[in-house]
Amino acid sequence: MELFEADPRARLERSLAVSTAEEELEWVPARRASLWGDALRRLIRNRLAMFGLAVILFFSFLAAFAPVIAPHDYAEQFWDHIAEYPSAEFPLGTDLNGRDMLSRMIYGARVSMTVGLVAQFIVVLIGVPIGAIAGYYGGKIDTAIMRFVDIMYAFPTLLFVILIMTMLGKGLFNIFIAIGLVGWVTLSRLVRAQVLSLREKEFVKAARTMGASSGRIIIRHLLPNALTPIIVAVTFGIPQAIFTEAALSFIGVGINPPTPSWGQMVGEYQQYIRSYWHMSLFPALAIGLLMLAFTFFGDGLRDALDPRMNE
Amino acid sequence: MPEQEFRPHPLTPIPPPADVLLSVRNLKKYFKVGGGFLKKPAVVKAVDGVSFDVLRGETFGLVGESGCGKSTLAQTVIRLYEPDEGQVIFDGHDITHLPEGRLRPLRRGMQMIFQDPYSSLNPRMTVGSIVAEPLEIFGVGDRAEREVRVKELLRVVGLNAYFVNRYPHEFSGGQRQRIGIARALALRPKLVICDEPVSALDVSIQAQVLNLLKDLQAEFNLTYLFIAHNLAVVAYISDRVGVMYLGKLVEVGPTLTIMNNPRHPYTLALLSAVAVPDRRYKKQRIILQGDVPSPINPPTGCRFHTRCPIARPECSEVEPQLREIDRDHLVACHYAEAAPVELKRRGD
Amino acid sequence: MLRYVLGRVLMIPPTLLAMSLIIFIVMHNTPGSPLQPEGANPLSPEDLKNLAAAWGLDRPLHEQYINFLVKAVQLDFGYSYSYRTSQVTEIISRTFPVSLHLGTMALLFAVVVGMTLGILAAINQNGPVDYFCTFTAMLGVATPNFVLAVVLIIVFVMLLPVIPRTGGWDQPVDWILPTITLGLGPMAIIARYTRSSMVDVIRSDYVRTARAKGLAERRVILVHVLKNALIPPVTILGPLFAAVGTGSPFVELIFRVPGMGRFFVQSLLARDYPMIMAVFLLFGAFVVIMNLVVDLVYGFLDPRIRYD
Numbered sequence: 001m002e003l004f005e006a007d008p009r010a011r012l013e014r015s016l017a018v019s020t021a022e023e024e025l026e027w028v029p030a031r032r033a034s035l036w037g038d039a040l041r042r043l044i045r046n047r048l049a050m051f052g053l054a055v056i057l058f059f060s061f062l063a064a065f066a067p068v069i070a071p072h073d074y075a076e077q078f079w080d081h082i083a084e085y086p087s088a089e090f091p092l093g094t095d096l097n098g099r100d101m102l103s104r105m106i107y108g109a110r111v112s113m114t115v116g117l118v119a120q121f122i123v124v125l126i127g128v129p130i131g132a133i134a135g136y137y138g139g140k141i142d143t144a145i146m147r148f149v150d151i152m153y154a155f156p157t158l159l160f161v162i163l164i165m166t167m168l169g170k171g172l173f174n175i176f177i178a179i180g181l182v183g184w185v186t187l188s189r190l191v192r193a194q195v196l197s198l199r200e201k202e203f204v205k206a207a208r209t210m211g212a213s214s215g216r217i218i219i220r221h222l223l224p225n226a227l228t229p230i231i232v233a234v235t236f237g238i239p240q241a242i243f244t245e246a247a248l249s250f251i252g253v254g255i256n257p258p259t260p261s262w263g264q265m266v267g268e269y270q271q272y273i274r275s276y277w278h279m280s281l282f283p284a285l286a287i288g289l290l291m292l293a294f295t296f297f298g299d300g301l302r303d304a305l306d307p308r309m310n311e
Numbered sequence: 312m313p314e315q316e317f318r319p320h321p322l323t324p325i326p327p328p329a330d331v332l333l334s335v336r337n338l339k340k341y342f343k344v345g346g347g348f349l350k351k352p353a354v355v356k357a358v359d360g361v362s363f364d365v366l367r368g369e370t371f372g373l374v375g376e377s378g379c380g381k382s383t384l385a386q387t388v389i390r391l392y393e394p395d396e397g398q399v400i401f402d403g404h405d406i407t408h409l410p411e412g413r414l415r416p417l418r419r420g421m422q423m424i425f426q427d428p429y430s431s432l433n434p435r436m437t438v439g440s441i442v443a444e445p446l447e448i449f450g451v452g453d454r455a456e457r458e459v460r461v462k463e464l465l466r467v468v469g470l471n472a473y474f475v476n477r478y479p480h481e482f483s484g485g486q487r488q489r490i491g492i493a494r495a496l497a498l499r500p501k502l503v504i505c506d507e508p509v510s511a512l513d514v515s516i517q518a519q520v521l522n523l524l525k526d527l528q529a530e531f532n533l534t535y536l537f538i539a540h541n542l543a544v545v546a547y548i549s550d551r552v553g554v555m556y557l558g559k560l561v562e563v564g565p566t567l568t569i570m571n572n573p574r575h576p577y578t579l580a581l582l583s584a585v586a587v588p589d590r591r592y593k594k595q596r597i598i599l600q601g602d603v604p605s606p607i608n609p610p611t612g613c614r615f616h617t618r619c620p621i622a623r624p625e626c627s628e629v630e631p632q633l634r635e636i637d638r639d640h641l642v643a644c645h646y647a648e649a650a651p652v653e654l655k656r657r658g659d
Numbered sequence: 660m661l662r663y664v665l666g667r668v669l670m671i672p673p674t675l676l677a678m679s680l681i682i683f684i685v686m687h688n689t690p691g692s693p694l695q696p697e698g699a700n701p702l703s704p705e706d707l708k709n710l711a712a713a714w715g716l717d718r719p720l721h722e723q724y725i726n727f728l729v730k731a732v733q734l735d736f737g738y739s740y741s742y743r744t745s746q747v748t749e750i751i752s753r754t755f756p757v758s759l760h761l762g763t764m765a766l767l768f769a770v771v772v773g774m775t776l777g778i779l780a781a782i783n784q785n786g787p788v789d790y791f792c793t794f795t796a797m798l799g800v801a802t803p804n805f806v807l808a809v810v811l812i813i814v815f816v817m818l819l820p821v822i823p824r825t826g827g828w829d830q831p832v833d834w835i836l837p838t839i840t841l842g843l844g845p846m847a848i849i850a851r852y853t854r855s856s857m858v859d860v861i862r863s864d865y866v867r868t869a870r871a872k873g874l875a876e877r878r879v880i881l882v883h884v885l886k887n888a889l890i891p892p893v894t895i896l897g898p899l900f901a902a903v904g905t906g907s908p909f910v911e912l913i914f915r916v917p918g919m920g921r922f923f924v925q926s927l928l929a930r931d932y933p934m935i936m937a938v939f940l941l942f943g944a945f946v947v948i949m950n951l952v953v954d955l956v957y958g959f960l961d962p963r964i965r966y967d
Contacts, residue, residue, distance in 0.1 A: 151677045154943045156901055159908075159923070163935070166927050167685050202431035206494070209389050210445045211418040224435040243803045247909060250805055251924050270809060270913055277813055284806040295801035 042304040049300020055293035063110040070103040075258045083276055093278040095269065104260040105282060111261045112290055115175055115245040116238040122180030123187055123241075124234060130184065131191025132218050136199060146192075152185045161244055165253040175254055179241050190233050194226035228305045235298035239291035246287050262287045332502055332534045333365040333388070338397035340380075340387045344607070353607045357383040359558035360397070362633075365502070370528065370535040372549030372566070374542050374581070378603060380558040381538045382426075385506045388536070389423050390414060402501065419449060422495040426507040428487035432479040438465075438490055439475030445497040464493040467530075469523060485516035489523065496531065504536045509544060521548055542581050546570055551639075554578050557614045558606055560633060564640035574636055574647040576619045579654050597654055613644070621646060621653045667951050671944065678943045679731070679936060683724055686932055714740065727936065740931040747933045750922060751941065757828065758911070758918035762903045764834060765842035769899070773846040774892065777853025778885070781861060792850060799847025805909040808840045812913075828916050837914045841907060845899045852892045860888040890961050897953035901946045 043049055062069060077098040086093045092101035134145040161178045168174040198204060199222070207217050246263025248254030255261035262283035269279035338361045343352040357380045365371040373381050386392050388399055390406060398407045404417055422445075425431035432441055442461045446452065452460065462472035468489040479487055488508060495503055505524070509517040525548060528535060539545045545552055552569045554562040554577060562575040573579050580597040599618045604610055610617050616626035626645060633641045636648065644650060711717045714737075715726060730737065736747035773796075780792035815821045815836065827833045860866060861884055869883055908920030919938060926934035 151674055151681075154674055154678060154947050155939070156904055156942050156946065159939070159942065162924070162927055163682070163685055163939075166930075167688055202425040202427055203433040205386070205391055206423065206425060206431055206491075207433075207444070208391055209418065209421075209423045210448055210498075211415040212444070212448055216448070220436075221433055225433070239801060246803060247805070250909060251912075251928075253928070266805060266809060270805070273809065273812055274817065277817065280809050281813060284809040288802045288806040288810075291803065292798065292801040295797060299797070 039304045043300055046300040046303065048296045049304075052293040052296030052298075052300065055289060056297060059109045059290055059293075060113055062106050063113040066106050066110050070100075070106045072100040072103045074099065074104045074107045074260050076100070076103075083279075085278055092282050095265070095279050096272075096276075101278065101282060104265065105262070105286060108260045108262040108265065108283065108286065109290075111172065111255060111259065112242045112245065112287070114172070115179070116242045116294070118176050119179035119183065119241040119244075120234050120237045122176055123183040123237060124230070126180060127184035127187030128191050128223070128230065131188035132195050132222065134188070135192035135195025136214065136218055136222065138196075142192075145188075149185055149189060152182070155182075157182050157185075158244060158247060162248065162251065162253060165248055170253060170256045172255065172259070175245055175248060178248075179244050183237060183241065187230070187233055187237070190229055191226060194229060195222050198222050198225055231305065232298060232302040235294065235301055239294040239298075242287065242291055242294070330366050331364045332367045332402060333536065334398075334400040335364070335384075335388060336362045336398045336400075338362070338384065338387060338399065339395045340383055340392055341395050355606050356558050356609060357606060358387060359606075359609070361555070361558070361560050362397075363553055363560065363563060365534060365536055367501075367534055368528075368532060369550040370537055370548055372545035372552040373536065373538045373555060374540065374545040374552060375555035376540055376603065378557075378606065379555045380606070381540075381555050382506055384555070385423070385504050385536065385538050389421055389504055419498045420501040421504070422498065422500040422502070423504045423506060424488070424491050424495050424508045427511055428484040428491065429511075431491050432487055434479055437476050437478060438482075441479070441490060442475075442494045442497055445494065449498060451498070460497070461493075464497055465490075467496070467527070468493045483516075484512050485520060488512065488520055492520075492523070492527070496527065499531065500533070502534045502536065504538070506538050507540065508537075510539060510541070517544065524548065543585050554581070557604065557609055559614060559643065560641075561615065561643045562641065563633065564637070568637065568640050572637070572640075572651075574640070574642040574650055575615075575644050576621055576650050576654060577615050579651060615644075621650060664951075664955065667954075671947055674947060675940055675943055676728075679728070679940060680724070682936060682939050683727070686930070686935060687720060731936070731940070736937040737933045739926070739934050741926060741929045741934070747937050750934070751919065751937060754917060754919040754922055755941070757916060758904075758907055758920055761834070761837055761841060761910070761916060761918060762900075762907060764838045765903055766845065766896075766899065768838050768842035769845035769849055769903075770896075772842075773849030774853050774889065776846075776850040777892070778857060778888075780850070780854045781857030781888075784858065789854075793854070796847040796850040796854075799843040800851070802843070804840050804844060805913060807843060808836070808910060808913040811836050811840055827914075833914075837910050837916055840914070841903060841910045845903060848895065848899065849892055852895055853889070856891040857884065857888040860884050890957065893953065893960060894957050897946075897950040900949040900953075904942055904945065 078094060078100070079098055081090065081094050082098040083096050084090060084094045086101075090100050090102065092105060094100055095104070130145060134142045161182050164178040164181060165174060168178060195218075204217060204221050207221055212220075245254055245261065246266070249261040249264035250267030252264070252267065255264050257264065265283040266280050266287070269276060273280050338358055339356075340358040342355040342357055344355050359380075361380075361384055363371065373384070375381050383392070387394050390399075390409075394407055398405060400406070401417065402420055406414060406417060409417075432438075436444075439458070439461050442464055443457045446457045446460060451457065458475075461475060465472050465474060470486060470489055470493070474482075479490070482490070491508075508524070509520050512520060521544065524535070527533060535548070537545060537548055546566050546569075549566050551564065552566050553560050554569070554575065556577050562569065562573065562578045569578065570582070573582055576597075580599050583597040597620065599620075601618045604614070604617060610627065612625070612627040612629050613619070613622075613631050616622040619626065623646070629645070631643045631645050633643045634647075636642045646653065708717075715723060718726070734748060739745055739747050739750055742750060776792040776796065780789040780796075783789045816824070822832060822836055824833070866884055907918060908924050910916065911918045911921040912924070919941075922934065923938045925931075926938070
């Protein structure tokens with residue numbers, strides 16, 4: 001028998017098993033499945049994350065309405081009530097300067113919350129564009145940026161932030177800058193990795209064949225698909241920023257007194273812990289609680305946005 | 312298939328006449344791989360000197376196994392990669408090294424359909440925005456006009472216009488490919504490069520999408536460069552076929568000629584592997600020995616000689632060039648004339 | 660493989676050089692001067708000039724930097740500005756071993772306890788043990804170490820008199836609280852990593868095959884599982900070294916441990932340039948080398964990794 005006997009078209013059509021039925025009933029679900037809606041639902045169901053959110057909201061409330069809520073001014077000194085333990089009049093006691101601990105704690109929330117959010121905002125502002133550019137353009141730009149990032153990586157971050165703070169001087173604003181200048185490194189690495197993996201995806205190639213500009217590709221195609229890890233990283237970066245500020249103030253290079261900062265309170269009073277435990281315990285607990293809340297929330301957010309992580 | 316004096320193969324001069332929409336001459340694309348500190352990178356010769364023409368209105372099929380370089384070829388032609396050597400002439404313009412600014416207006420005429428329906432659509436964009444994006448980029452019409460156009464395109468590819476606000480993940484593979492096709496057609500291109508558009512689909516859906524493509528070609532006067540690894544699929548839709556192996560074309564010709572009278576041993580082997588669900592049909596399988604060699608270190612002489620059942624000593628020394636063995640039928644083999652008979656003889 | 664190691668090792672000096680340059684620039688742009696530490700008695704202009712000359716601070720900046728480099732390569736970092744009679748290298752050689760001691764103990768604690776918790780949690784997935792371990796891990800990750808220090812002191816020194824005093828370094832009992840404080844964070848991270856890696860391995864096909872084969876006991880499977888699951892946590896040891904090193908200043912301050920971290924913070928405040936430089940470079944080199952060692956160990960443990 002010949003190798004090819006039948007009409008090739010007919011033979012090949014048979015091999016394709018072409019179905020003669022033209023229309024296939026394609027069914028698409030009636031309800032619109034929104035990507036964010038699913039994630040939100042999963043998040044709400046996570047109790048730890050909701051607990052974290054509650055704590056965050058609580059402290060935000062304290063921070064926002066501090067002047068109204070705090071019973072006393074945070075700098076006001078009550079000379080006849082120096083270093084008192086918690087009492088009815090001063091629910092959290094007073095410190096060595098006779099200042100009301102409760103009021104100082106409430107105002108301290110302001111510092112911590114602000115630092116957490118603003119510092120991370122700066123981190124995003126610097127880290128995302130740098131990471132995106134390095135990842136997208138590749139080549140020499142990428143190598144140059146990554147070398148720089150590697151060097152920054154070798155620095156112990158906290159110590160470097162301390163160094164910058166000694167350079168800039170104390171103050172809230174300087175803290176934002178210091179944390180931002182050091183913290184963008186991890187985020188840029190993350191963004192770069194995402195961009196690198198997304199760059200070869202077919203929808204990005206499709207955009208290029210359509211003549212889309214680089215800017216359009218980065219903003220409309222790459223970044224929206226890289227959002228999930230960015231959001232998660234930022235959410236975890238907030239407690240880190242809070243910790244950094246607390247650490248800075250602990251050593252004495254952070255906040256300008258008399259503005260209260262929880263870290264500064266712990267730092268100043270930890271040496272008296274045997275006699276005046278309340279002065280260092282409350283701020284320490286507050287720091288821990290706020291960081292914990294952000295961590296729980298961040299965990300929940302990550303699980304909600306990435307269903308594969310659920311077990 | 313158009314009947315005319317011009318014979319589309321590499322022996323004709325440049326610039327080609329007007330009926331040639333795409334002309335590829337001696338195209339080469341290499342990739343550097345795995346270099347490190349103190350170590351030179353290896354070079355993958357993905358496309359190593361490919362030449363062919365595509366006439367207006369026809370479908371030119373490109374077939375070959377995985378790794379032969381056909382996808383790279385497609386992406387190089389559409390300038391996703393920049394060619395290392397050779398020329399690409401589209402609609403009379405030499406776009407080989409054209410800077411992006413000058414290339415952009417030409418991109419309107421040349422679009423691509425991709426292989427993986429699950430990653431060729433941006434998961435964060437609605438179907439409507441996906442299809443409308445080419446129109447947005449080139450500033451076609453205002454928002455309302457674009458919306459109308461998008462719905463019309465969806466209808467043309469067989470999807471309900473109601474789907475504009477849905478997200479890609481809500482659709483099946485076949486539907487997503489249709490969305491991709493709608494997107495490719497948005498700018499009314501002249502040439503559509505189809506990079507394995509049905510390889511990731513179920514067989515019955517493959518047939519639907521292929522038929523859709525054929526209908527669209529007739530309706531919009533399109534020219535296709537159709538790439539696949541399945542010879543049956545390529546033959547079904549193509550007017551002319553080119554067979555690729557390890558970065559080079561080994562046989563080119565009209566579909567019927569290639570199917571009825573293949574000359575290259577590789578083509579013969581490919582054809583023998585096509586499954587035919589007919590018990591009466593007995594065929595001889597030509598089974599190739601060995602694996603595909605690495606494109607980093609292609610064999611000397613004829614690249615196929617390591618697996619060729621009829622290889623002779625000179626096949627490993629001299630590389631065969633594409634030569635015309637019949638009218639419009641080109642083969643790159645020293646023993647093309649005797650190949651079919653030889654293979655059959657050895658099979659018995 | 661050798662090429663890879665060589666490449667990495669060769670990258671160290673340039674990295675350190677770049678670090679030193681950055682620190683130098685930052686330091687010399689810092690307001691305040693080592694000649695006038697805060698709170699000390701002000702010196703007369705005459706004395707200021709002499710001191711500046713003695714410390715070479717009156718030379719142009721680039722000359723200072725070159726001088727520093729030349730001496731640094733010979734490991735001579737000069738005399739500390741704060742402790743005028745002591746050489747920087749001497750101070751460091753006195754305090755660094757202490758910090759290293761604490762850091763090593765903390766890391767050992769973290770690895771041993773962390774891996775155990777992680778393994779237990781993974782075996783008992785979604786059970787009570789798992790929840791307990793995961794929760795502890797989360798607490799460890801989220802709580803800053805000085806907060807932890809305060810809490811631990813209050814609980815274990817004041818409320819339950821388990822530990823006699825709040826600080827010091829002479830007796831082994833002094834080592835307990837600082838180690839736990841410093842090691843809890845890394846322990847939590849290791850525990851989480853170990854758990855997730857164990858879960859991945861337990862779910863993998865070759866373990867299912869082992870079970871299907873009816874392998875005698877879970878113990879035998881654990882041998883299969885453990886060997887593979889413990890590899891990924893090793894990879895994070897590198898960054899953890901850095902974290903431990905970074906966290907030590909606070910722990911050392913609170914527990915009055917005579918380590919390098921404590922001196923470092925003081926030298927920062929006092930603008931003690933030689934100390935600052937030396938400590939940063941030491942940290943930097945340490946981190947980079949540890950990262951390389953960890954990468955190599957990882958490559959050794961996991962036969963799939965090939966550096967070439």
